Amino acid sequence: MRIINKKRADGTYIYESRYQQIAVEMAKKIAEGWYEVGEKINARSTIATAFNVSPETARKAMKILVDLGIVVSQQGSGTYVASREKAQLFYNRYQSTVSIQQIRTEITNSIRSQQRELERLSQLLDTLAGQTKRDHSTMSIVPYDMRVDENCRFLGRTIGELNIWQQTGATIVAVKRGDEYKMSPGPYEKIENGDVLLFVGDDHSTQRMMNLFNAPEELKETENE
Numbered sequence: 001m002r003i004i005n006k007k008r009a010d011g012t013y014i015y016e017s018r019y020q021q022i023a024v025e026m027a028k029k030i031a032e033g034w035y036e037v038g039e040k041i042n043a044r045s046t047i048a049t050a051f052n053v054s055p056e057t058a059r060k061a062m063k064i065l066v067d068l069g070i071v072v073s074q075q076g077s078g079t080y081v082a083s084r085e086k087a088q089l090f091y092n093r094y095q096s097t098v099s100i101q102q103i104r105t106e107i108t109n110s111i112r113s114q115q116r117e118l119e120r121l122s123q124l125l126d127t128l129a130g131q132t133k134r135d136h137s138t139m140s141i142v143p144y145d146m147r148v149d150e151n152c153r154f155l156g157r158t159i160g161e162l163n164i165w166q167q168t169g170a171t172i173v174a175v176k177r178g179d180e181y182k183m184s185p186g187p188y189e190k191i192e193n194g195d196v197l198l199f200v201g202d203d204h205s206t207q208r209m210m211n212l213f214n215a216p217e218e219l220k221e222t223e224n225e
Helices: 018-031 043-048 055-067 084-135 164-168 205-213 217-224
Strands: 071-074 078-081 144-147 171-177 180-183 196-200
Touching (some): 018 084, 144 205
Antiparallel strands (some): 171 180
16 A cells, blocks of 8 residues: 655645655554554564565654554564554644645745735736826826716716817726726716716826816806807
8 A cells, every 4th residue: 555645735745754654554544443452563564565665664664653652562572553542643643734734835825826916916007107108108097086976067978078188188097887887988978977987197187177077057058159
């Protein structure tokens, strides 16, 4: 019987020496009752043959079990099972250690994944900043927002009709309507009560947008003349 290395959650393995693996497997068998307390275990025939290892590797595995009091070695007689409880305790502690190692690995992998995502986000922001700088050297890449209420004189009119870029230097990049966002709205998108307009522009664009949307009703009549 061959014992494989314990596999971590990330697909890698927890490497242990062969005799340590055999000691764990023998402790498990003793705990499960494969061997009775007082039963003799011959390292050469029982372990070396069963696990296809050298007698020296089998001897080292038994040495671990002797040191833990799971088996006892009697001079000139052989090795005997001494305690099923100690075998169970050793196996449980081993399993707990493996679980802790797996959790630690998963946490480490999660942190590394988040770091990669942050690096990717940083690269995207750098790309966006460079593109925005090329297109509009003075334009802010952080959108401003402005809520439209029932008193807005542009309700029902389309973005295209307002000529916002020509009047304010701002560009509407999204319209938040309820819980939904309409990204890059076209010129036929109508302004509705409760909309939140997200726009980008230079430092003066915000004030111009406020002036445009909050201008008195008389201005509308002047525009239509």
